[in-house]
Amino acid sequence: xxxxxxxxxxxxxxxxxxxxxxxxxxxxxxxxxxxxxxxxxxxxxxxxxxxxxxxxxxxxxxxxxxxxxxxxx
Amino acid sequence: xxxxxxxxxxxxxxxxxxxxxxxxxxxxxxxxxxxxxxxxxxxxxxxxxxxxxxxxxxxxxxxxxxxxxxxxxxxxxxxxxxxxxxxxxxxxxxxxxxxxxxxxxxxxxxxxxxxxxxxxxxxxxxxxxxxxxxxxxxxxxxxxxxxxxxxxxxxxxxxxxxxxxxxxxxxxxxxxxxxxxxxxxxxxxxxxxxxxxxxxxxxxxxxxxxxxxxxxxxxxxxxxxxxxxxxxxxxxxxxxxxxxxxxxxxxxxxxxxxxxxxxxxxxxxxxxxxxxxxxxxxxxxxxxxxxxxxxxxxxxxxxxxxxxxxxxxxxxxxxxxxxxxxxxxxxxxxxxxxxxxxxxxxxxxxxxxxxxxxxxxxxxxxxx
Numbered sequence: 001x002x003x004x005x006x007x008x009x010x011x012x013x014x015x016x017x018x019x020x021x022x023x024x025x026x027x028x029x030x031x032x033x034x035x036x037x038x039x040x041x042x043x044x045x046x047x048x049x050x051x052x053x054x055x056x057x058x059x060x061x062x063x064x065x066x067x068x069x070x071x072x073x
Numbered sequence: 074x075x076x077x078x079x080x081x082x083x084x085x086x087x088x089x090x091x092x093x094x095x096x097x098x099x100x101x102x103x104x105x106x107x108x109x110x111x112x113x114x115x116x117x118x119x120x121x122x123x124x125x126x127x128x129x130x131x132x133x134x135x136x137x138x139x140x141x142x143x144x145x146x147x148x149x150x151x152x153x154x155x156x157x158x159x160x161x162x163x164x165x166x167x168x169x170x171x172x173x174x175x176x177x178x179x180x181x182x183x184x185x186x187x188x189x190x191x192x193x194x195x196x197x198x199x200x201x202x203x204x205x206x207x208x209x210x211x212x213x214x215x216x217x218x219x220x221x222x223x224x225x226x227x228x229x230x231x232x233x234x235x236x237x238x239x240x241x242x243x244x245x246x247x248x249x250x251x252x253x254x255x256x257x258x259x260x261x262x263x264x265x266x267x268x269x270x271x272x273x274x275x276x277x278x279x280x281x282x283x284x285x286x287x288x289x290x291x292x293x294x295x296x297x298x299x300x301x302x303x304x305x306x307x308x309x310x311x312x313x314x315x316x317x318x319x320x321x322x323x324x325x326x327x328x329x330x331x332x333x334x335x336x337x338x339x340x341x342x343x344x345x346x347x348x349x350x351x352x353x354x355x356x357x358x359x360x361x362x363x364x365x366x367x368x369x370x371x372x373x374x375x376x377x378x379x380x381x382x383x384x385x386x387x388x389x390x391x392x393x394x395x396x397x398x399x400x401x402x403x404x405x406x407x408x409x410x411x412x413x414x415x416x417x418x419x420x421x422x423x424x425x426x427x428x429x430x431x432x433x434x435x436x437x438x439x440x441x
Contacts, residue, residue, distance in 0.1 A: 016218075016223055018312070022312070065158075
């Protein structure tokens with residue numbers, strides 16, 4: 001079972017969430033990546049990047065607010 | 074998600090917003106706004122600063138309804154789609170000074186990025202060095218971003234924090250409509266604030282209701298589509314992502330066509346409305362602006378829209394612009410059609426030094 005690499009991008013200004021996601025995608029060779037963001041704009045930007053990089057993306061709305069995007073290749 | 078909303082989140086979102094700006098800005102000029110200044114976030118913030126008496130440059134004093142509309146339009150959009158989120162805490166004091174320096178740079182060029190693109194679409198070729206400077210400023214900002222620059226995280230805040238900016242804009246609207254004379258001359262007679270220019274760009278304005286309506290519409294579209302004229306350049310450099318740039322291209326094409334249709338396209342360098350021909354400082358001012366906007370996470374329009382979403386960090390940036398405009402005109406930093414002001418260039422250099430120090434020293438630890 002591959003482990004999930006978690007990136008906490010909540011509260012960060014544009015374009016940090018996307019930059020961190022891109023870095024995480026480059027550094028992880030296997031396994032899924034979970035990105036935490038706190039707003040819809042970051043959610044959409046991360047999703048767009050992930051889809052461009054050929055990842056499968058699932059978006060989960062968190063009960064306490066914010067979103068968790070799980071990216072897998 | 075509604076069909077409309079899906080459209081705004083898609084690649085068509087920024088394009089729709091860009092077309093709206095590109096068509097409506099020249100229309101506002103046609104209806105009375107200054108030349109090639111249908112919408113300029115920097116110039117309009119400066120005019121509002123003048124209306125409030127934060128500077129006393131008599132030719133640029135007017136409480137611009139467009140900016141008020143931007144905040145309300147973004148507020149309505151964010152409330153409707155549950156994106157209104159009061160938040161603060163990301164180095165607000167630094168954002169205040171980034172806002173100040175961003176407008177100082179813009180007032181050396183005589184426009185923010187929105188106006189740079191609109192001037193280009195009006196045939197004002199002095200915008201070309203301005204846009205070159207803007208790109209250079211964004212490139213420098215991207216270098217810092219890649220090195221790990223960050224102003225830190227913002228955090229959810231109580232509701233009042235998010236409602237201050239809309240409330241302030243509501244107050245500004247009342248001040249515009251009721252035009253009270255709250256100042257007193259040495260003889261005791263009423264005078265501004267609130268000031269209204271009788272000559273110059275501050276005296277040139279489209280009807281209030283139309284300007285407000287256009288601001289509301291663009292505020293709504295820009296909030297939904299995350300339209301950003303600096304992100305447009307930044308994302309291409311950073312990631313070869315043209316999602317936002319498509320919006321700017323749409324803006325330029327739509328504005329050029331509308332200008333042609335309205336007889337407002339006048340190509341050349343000399344005698345352009347509210348513009349000067351000093352290429353070095355047209356570029357230099359925008360290097361500072363481009364860098365400051367990149368460090369703050371968005372163009373001045375985007376900062377205004379985010380302030381309507383409850384983002385108090387963006388609000389502080391906007392207030393920094395308001396104060397910075399006051400500083401620019403009081404300290405002789407702002408250019409005129411005759412060229413840069415005596416202290417504009419040195420202020421740009423000081424601003425660049427500030428931005429470089431911020432860019433090099435502000436970091437957020439990356440959590441794994």
